Amino acid sequence: MIPLHQRIRDEIEGLIRSGAWAPGHRAPSETELMAQYGCSRMTVNKAMSALAEAGLIVRRRRAGSFVARPRVHSTVLDIPDIQAEITARGETYGFVLLAAERRPADPDDGDEVELAGEGDLVALRGLHVAGGRPFALEDRLISLAAVPEAAAADFAAEPPGAWLLHHVPWTEAESRISAIGAEPAVAELLALDVGAALLAVERRTWRAGEPVTRVRQLFPGEAYDLIARFGPAR
Amino acid sequence: MIPLHQRIRDEIEGLIRSGAWAPGHRAPSETELMAQYGCSRMTVNKAMSALAEAGLIVRRRRAGSFVARPRVHSTVLDIPDIQAEITARGETYGFVLLAAERRPADPDDGDEVELAGEGDLVALRGLHVAGGRPFALEDRLISLAAVPEAAAADFAAEPPGAWLLHHVPWTEAESRISAIGAEPAVAELLALDVGAALLAVERRTWRAGEPVTRVRQLFPGEAYDLIARFGPAR
DNA sequence: CTCGCGAATATGTCTATACATATTGAACCG
DNA sequence: CGGTTCAATATGTATAGACATATTCGCGAG
Known part of the structure; x- marks a missing residue:
């Protein structure tokens, strides 16, 4: 059984890596994802925080979460x-x-x-x-x-x-x-x-x-x- | 103001990087850290999960959290x-x-x-x-x-x-x-x-x-x- | 002495809620 | 028209409790 926060994380990561969400694209807010997955905000937050830590998205208060532009260096x-x-x-x-x-x-x-x-x-x-x-x-x-x-x-x-x-x-x-x-x-x-x-x-x-x-x-x-x-x- | 979960994370990371906790050392359990920092388990868990994700510790149910041995590859x-x-x-x-x-x-x-x-x-x-x-x-x-x-x-x-x-x-x-x-x-x-x-x-x-x-x-x-x-x- | 089983333990996941904080956009005022 | 204030919004942090799950330990039966 895959944990829900991981599933959310994986799905969004897939959207980003496939290019479906281009760099700069704005992801749904935590509230929207919460409704979409029928779970609590903490669970969504865990998924999104992990993506932010991994550098895949950039989060800005009030503004939302955006797909990051990959940097050339540091592979x-x-x-x-x-x-x-x-x-x-x-x-x-x-x-x-x-x-x-x-x-x-x-x-x-x-x-x-x-x-x-x-x-x-x-x-x-x-x-x-x-x-x-x-x-x-x-x-x-x-x-x-x-x-x-x-x-x-x-x-x-x-x-x-x-x-x-x-x-x-x-x-x-x-x-x-x-x-x-x-x-x-x-x-x-x-x-x-x-x-x-x-x-x-x-x-x-x-x-x-x-x-x-x-x-x-x-x-x-x-x-x-x-x-x-x-x-x-x- | 540094968030508490980050402070916990930083302190433990410091203990590991300084060598005070050698690889294999067993870290306190979440319950112990929770008492030590006077916070809830979720906060401790957030800190420890992050350290685990970063590869600094390995966590095993029932056994506890242990300082990981660094791997040579992937820099x-x-x-x-x-x-x-x-x-x-x-x-x-x-x-x-x-x-x-x-x-x-x-x-x-x-x-x-x-x-x-x-x-x-x-x-x-x-x-x-x-x-x-x-x-x-x-x-x-x-x-x-x-x-x-x-x-x-x-x-x-x-x-x-x-x-x-x-x-x-x-x-x-x-x-x-x-x-x-x-x-x-x-x-x-x-x-x-x-x-x-x-x-x-x-x-x-x-x-x-x-x-x-x-x-x-x-x-x-x-x-x-x-x-x-x-x-x-x- | 060994095997198997159950209890204890530590982590893993999730919820519902609360308040804090940064930022934006719009309303308001000079 | 320009600047200020203020409320709405989205994320950030934290709590307390609940149940799940893997693993270990010890005890008791064979």
């Missing part, structure tokens, strides 16, 4: 877990740990110093492999001040991304996406020509304001797409 | 309007229309055929310029079946992105982000070496299920970053 981007992504494609996933060391932050690198805080860093380099072929190169720094358990973790057994996900819940994250050419060392590891275009995803995460980790993942440009959608899919 | 990505982005940086913006033609869809290109529908296409190529230097190359197709007015528009005066935004509200969009090497023609237009890494953003938009436009924007890799954030910023 939802799926940055999937690499392992999950690969297995979802039906390919076998592997992770090769190329290097792992514990070291203090480079004092010339403000970024590292901030990440390390009072402690050392764990620096990792690893290769994500899909079906026997290199899929992504990952360079990661983990703050031991934030995650002391990382000193003893075996990242060859469990890739650092998955390990962190299980051990350290984060509260904030920032991802930065750019394109760079492959340097010789990187090109060799990814089995590409030097200078080949790579999609670079750099992500930093924090827990309660304290930096936890910074990771830079390099994907061969033609092998990987990031997709962001705005639309009927829920 | 919010800002895909800004290029013109707005450049002027925000304090640089002068310019758009150079390199080519514009009206033509039927290429029957060998299923993508174009779908976009065109029963009508022709407008095919445009233009260069976004920031402070006198090339910033992005844009190739765009507009469906005249969906937007007949595009046949008469002057895209040299108003860049097609802005023109479309003003004339055709869309209801769905999909963006695809990848990295490619610059081909000779592209490299020359962007004043780069052949093979230089480019960030490619391809976006398609629909209105009420009908394809409206498809645009491919190529940015010099080192000149532009896309940033996605998840965190306390609201």
